[in-house]
Amino acid sequence: AQKITQTQPGMFVQEKEAVTLDCTYDTSDPSYGLFWYKQPSSGEMIFLIYQGSYDQQNATEGRYSLNFQKARKSANLVISASQLGDSAMYFCAMRFKTSYDKVIFGPGTSLSVIP
Amino acid sequence: DAGVIQSPRHEVTEMGQEVTLRCKPISGHDYLFWYRQTMMRGLELLIYFNNNVPIDDSGMPEDRFSAKMPNASFSTLKIQPSEPRDSAVYFCASSPQLRGYTFGSGTRLTVV
Numbered sequence: 001a002q003k004i005t006q007t008q009p010g011m012f013v014q015e016k017e018a019v020t021l022d023c024t025y026d027t028s029d030p031s032y033g034l035f036w037y038k039q040p041s042s043g044e045m046i047f048l049i050y051q052g053s054y055d056q057q058n059a060t061e062g063r064y065s066l067n068f069q070k071a072r073k074s075a076n077l078v079i080s081a082s083q084l085g086d087s088a089m090y091f092c093a094m095r096f097k098t099s100y101d102k103v104i105f106g107p108g109t110s111l112s113v114i115p
Numbered sequence: 116d117a118g119v120i121q122s123p124r125h126e127v128t129e130m131g132q133e134v135t136l137r138c139k140p141i142s143g144h145d146y147l148f149w150y151r152q153t154m155m156r157g158l159e160l161l162i163y164f165n166n167n168v169p170i171d172d173s174g175m176p177e178d179r180f181s182a183k184m185p186n187a188s189f190s191t192l193k194i195q196p197s198e199p200r201d202s203a204v205y206f207c208a209s210s211p212q213l214r215g216y217t218f219g220s221g222t223r224l225t226v227v
Binding site: 050 | 148218
């Protein structure tokens with residue numbers, strides 16, 4: 001069965017520090033994509049970063065980077081130089097090409113940035 | 116690019132009434148998804164379409180829920196009759212193949 005696990009329901013980080021949000025997944029599909037989304041208190045879902053299962057390098061987008069370890073089935077999000085505006089829920093998601101591009105989401109991690 | 120447009124933003128209705136949620140995807144996106152978000156269950160995929168054709172509706176809770184995509188620029192999610200446990204935020208999202216997709220702002224549904 002395909003499943004996403006985010007083991008940290010809540011995290012705190014000091015402003016300007018780096019933080020890692022964990023995501024592990026379980027699938028037997030050879031081809032998939034991994035995503036991270038941010039949901040601030042206003043409710044909208046904001047796409048942050050994408051990693052393909054065959055990508056050789058870890059994805060980076062500004063202050064966001066994805067620590068992709070395929071053998072361990074983990075796709076942790078690293079946020080560098082945290083800002084107060086980073087306080088939000090963060091969701092890890094996976095898309096399965098062999099399952100007609102179905103996407104499932106993890107339960108989310110609530111990140112609070114402390115001044 | 117106006118993004119994914121959902122309407123209404125908020126809906127309050129009485130139990131037993133029909134509710135219709137609307138979505139306009141981004142032009143050129145082949146996939147359209149309907150999600151429901153609650154505190155208890157998180158984000159649940161209800162149904163998704165590829166080129167206007169429903170691909171997987173296994174997430175639709177029960178027969179009271181139905182979704183249509185009559186053309187590439189419009190989709191509806193209908194609940195009839197609505198129940199208080201249907202109260203949630205309903206998101207529509209669209210995407211091109213395999214990349215991250217864009218969410219609409221959501222419809223907050225309250226059934227009293």
